[in-house]
Amino acid sequence: MFENKERTEISQLGEFGLINHLAGFFENKQPSTIMGIGDDAAVIDNGGNEYGLLTVDAMFEGVHFDLTFHPLKHLGFKAVATAVSDVCAMNGTPTQILISLGLSNRFSLEAVEELYDGIRVACDKYQVDLVGGDTTSSPRGLSLTVTVYGTVAKEKLSKRSGAKEHDLLVVTGDLGAAYMGLQMLEREKKVFMDHPNVQPDLEGHEYILGRQLRPDARLDIVQTLASLNIVPTSMIDISDGLASEIHHLGMHSACGFDVYDEKLPIDTQVMDRAMQFDLNPSVVALNGGEDYELLFTVGQEHYETLKSHPDFTIIGHTTANKGAYRLIGKSGAAFEMKAQGWQHFKG
Ligand code: ADP
Ligand code: MG
Numbered sequence: 001m002f003e004n005k006e007r008t009e010i011s012q013l014g015e016f017g018l019i020n021h022l023a024g025f026f027e028n029k030q031p032s033t034i035m036g037i038g039d040d041a042a043v044i045d046n047g048g049n050e051y052g053l054l055t056v057d058a059m060f061e062g063v064h065f066d067l068t069f070h071p072l073k074h075l076g077f078k079a080v081a082t083a084v085s086d087v088c089a090m091n092g093t094p095t096q097i098l099i100s101l102g103l104s105n106r107f108s109l110e111a112v113e114e115l116y117d118g119i120r121v122a123c124d125k126y127q128v129d130l131v132g133g134d135t136t137s138s139p140r141g142l143s144l145t146v147t148v149y150g151t152v153a154k155e156k157l158s159k160r161s162g163a164k165e166h167d168l169l170v171v172t173g174d175l176g177a178a179y180m181g182l183q184m185l186e187r188e189k190k191v192f193m194d195h196p197n198v199q200p201d202l203e204g205h206e207y208i209l210g211r212q213l214r215p216d217a218r219l220d221i222v223q224t225l226a227s228l229n230i231v232p233t234s235m236i237d238i239s240d241g242l243a244s245e246i247h248h249l250g251m252h253s254a255c256g257f258d259v260y261d262e263k264l265p266i267d268t269q270v271m272d273r274a275m276q277f278d279l280n281p282s283v284v285a286l287n288g289g290e291d292y293e294l295l296f297t298v299g300q301e302h303y304e305t306l307k308s309h310p311d312f313t314i315i316g317h318t319t320a321n322k323g324a325y326r327l328i329g330k331s332g333a334a335f336e337m338k339a340q341g342w343q344h345f346k347g
Helices: 014-023 072-088 109-126 177-194 206-213 219-227 242-253 268-276 281-287 300-307
Strands: 033-035 042-044 050-060 093-103 129-137 143-153 168-172 234-237 256-260 294-298 312-319 325-328 334-336
Touching: 050 072, 072 093, 072 109, 072 143, 072 206, 072 219, 072 234, 093 109, 093 219, 109 129, 168 300, 177 206, 177 268, 177 281, 206 268, 234 242, 242 256, 242 281, 242 294, 242 325, 268 281, 294 300, 300 312
Parallel strands: 093 129, 256 325
Antiparallel strands: 033 042, 042 050, 050 143, 093 143, 168 294, 168 312, 234 294, 256 312, 325 334
């Protein structure tokens, strides 16, 4: 099947290049597979008025989390929330989850209980049932893999493709807080390593710390959109960073985007912290990642409804300029918006 003769470094392809490369060797055989690799969740047609949605997300210690500052209970919650977020990104409702757990001998029963405490809180919050999983020993550290099954009414399915020219580009909540939270935690960890007697200075930063340690999936938005009778023309969740996700929407929908810098929703705590860390708040909002907000496009007829709604910010619009992703500054100057968000295996 694979005909490479020489050794190729995975960093030459990057995460998305690797996925595309592998996907190219597979064809769907089942008529029930409506959509396979490529969106936030796979779409399955089992008959009836709803599609099934299926997605999996893995978290590895040392890659996705650092247990020196990540409480296990929050981590359990986060693992479920980030996986559930991909079902929300299809405009769907999660119903069941499976959890695969890898544990080294560093972890006691009490530690695993703490982790599952957080998992239980998330199951209650998102009304999903934990229906199975797998447990293995791990040579090093903790790994957590969460599979989510959900459903969506067929006419409400929102894919990454489908954005039309002149659609509004809308984001929920605010951006960049999870990234700034991580910067704070890593700085305090370093201070602690160098000076174990110094107490961490995290007071007053609860919002950004919470956004990093215990992010929420926007299932409430799926419900709000339903109550407003709005079906996005395309949608994605923000895991890797706004700019990166805008590229995904543009690529799948074959369009471009103009985004207005001054419209980016940024919390004052993020503004303050970014300045203190000598970072540009817009850059943090564009590339920070791990916000788990929803990014979607809708027809202009929804402008008034969305403009006045506290959960939504209209940050731009689609353009016919396929592959052109522009950030428009206050002065009107346009900059190319590169996808600099998180990617595994980056060279
Ligand atoms: P998300 O950030 O929304 O979880 P990813 O960027 O991880 O999405 O994945 C993009 C698409 O590629 C998804 O459809 C996912 O199911 C698929 N995918 C990711 N890794 C693999 C893999 N190793 N094999 C097959 N499909 C994969
Ligand atoms: Mg996603």
